[in-house]
Amino acid sequence: MEFYTLIKTIKHQRPYLIHREFILYTDHDSLKHLNSQSKLDTRHSCWMNYLQQFDFVIRHKSGIENKVVDALSRRPHLLHIFSAHSPGLAARTDQYTDDEDFGTIWDKLQSRITVTGGDYSVRDGYLFYGTRLYIPKGSFREFIITELHGSGLARYFSYDKTYAINANRFYWPRMLKDVHKMVDRCMICQQNKGTKQQAGLYTPLQVPDQSWQHISMDFMLGLPRTARQHDSIMVVVDRF
Numbered sequence: 001m002e003f004y005t006l007i008k009t010i011k012h013q014r015p016y017l018i019h020r021e022f023i024l025y026t027d028h029d030s031l032k033h034l035n036s037q038s039k040l041d042t043r044h045s046c047w048m049n050y051l052q053q054f055d056f057v058i059r060h061k062s063g064i065e066n067k068v069v070d071a072l073s074r075r076p077h078l079l080h081i082f083s084a085h086s087p088g089l090a091a092r093t094d095q096y097t098d099d100e101d102f103g104t105i106w107d108k109l110q111s112r113i114t115v116t117g118g119d120y121s122v123r124d125g126y127l128f129y130g131t132r133l134y135i136p137k138g139s140f141r142e143f144i145i146t147e148l149h150g151s152g153l154a155r156y157f158s159y160d161k162t163y164a165i166n167a168n169r170f171y172w173p174r175m176l177k178d179v180h181k182m183v184d185r186c187m188i189c190q191q192n193k194g195t196k197q198q199a200g201l202y203t204p205l206q207v208p209d210q211s212w213q214h215i216s217m218d219f220m221l222g223l224p225r226t227a228r229q230h231d232s233i234m235v236v237v238d239r240f
Helices: 003-012 029-033 042-051 067-073 087-095 103-110 139-150 159-169 175-185 187-192
Strands: 021-026 055-060 120-123 126-129 132-134 215-220 233-238
Touching: 003 021, 003 042, 029 055, 103 120, 103 126, 132 159, 139 159, 139 175, 159 175
Parallel strands: 021 055
Antiparallel strands: 120 126, 126 132, 215 233
16 A cells, blocks of 8 residues: 555544544555655645544554455456357347448458458458448437437437547447437427427517516616615516
């Protein structure tokens, strides 16, 4: 545990440590002499003042004795590699051959023929354009746009943001057009977001035939203060 790691740990556990004594075990032997150092720079002295409000003792514990830390951070052969398998995505590899846009490129790559005009490659049975996964034509494109637009951690982004997220991970022709189509069909966006399109011509309001039938109110604020310390005026307009 280094010095700044120590500070971060104590700050995180402050509500539980501020009112009691505790022992802090560390595998850095130099931290035992933290309180006895006479020369400190400005940053270290600031943090040392912060540590004075806690009542604790630092004790050294070598990494061999600290079995928990040793198992988690110093024995990489104990770590497991987790992987996720999506049956729906795996089924898309069968559509590469019949794809009208890149079926020819897929056949050339399968036959180990060099493809010119693009950075295409096959990895684990999937077609990639650069680092982006190519999605064959079908309903799965709409599903991806919908998921990245409003599902999970998404927040019903606009056209540009939704397109940027899709284009960063996936690739297919006319993606921007598909994104615009799906975002326009999003019911949540239609109900909660306004549009900048002009609906039609403005129609005049009905002319009132008596007073106090059509009025409007407004406030004028920030005026110079009067002798009675008033600085606002309420304005009422009667269209009649």
